[in-house]
Amino acid sequence: MYPNNNKITIEERTMIRDYILLPHMEKMVQKSIDEATYSTNIMKRLYVLASQKILEQIKQDMRGIKLELKKRNIKILNEEQSDFVIYHHYYCRGYEDKFGMTRDVMRAEISVQLTKYMSELARLLKEYSK
Numbered sequence: 001m002y003p004n005n006n007k008i009t010i011e012e013r014t015m016i017r018d019y020i021l022l023p024h025m026e027k028m029v030q031k032s033i034d035e036a037t038y039s040t041n042i043m044k045r046l047y048v049l050a051s052q053k054i055l056e057q058i059k060q061d062m063r064g065i066k067l068e069l070k071k072r073n074i075k076i077l078n079e080e081q082s083d084f085v086i087y088h089h090y091y092c093r094g095y096e097d098k099f100g101m102t103r104d105v106m107r108a109e110i111s112v113q114l115t116k117y118m119s120e121l122a123r124l125l126k127e128y129s130k
Helices: 010-037 044-071 103-129
Strands: 074-082 085-092 095-102
Touching: 010 044, 010 074, 010 085, 010 095, 010 103, 044 074, 044 103, 095 103
Parallel strands: none
Antiparallel strands: 074 085, 085 095
């Protein structure tokens, strides 16, 4: 399942990254839903429903990652900013380190992940319409 040593794996680093990014994505999608709700666009109902489905998946993924990190004895602590990098300190099975991303990298990763959520929703809709 996961290594017995204290060093963090690539998979676990990815989980930390997602743990950091998913709350930002949740806020962005929720804001988009809120704005669309007050829109006069005739397609707003469809847009809001699709966005709500994506929001549900983001929340589900957040819960899953949180549980998996806990199982692996990984704790994400405080956030600090140094120049253009945002660092999150973490403990991994007793080993302490920090994980850093620039705002540009965060924006790019969020864009990639939101695209994946939208693609998955499109795939489900296609499947449903067959």
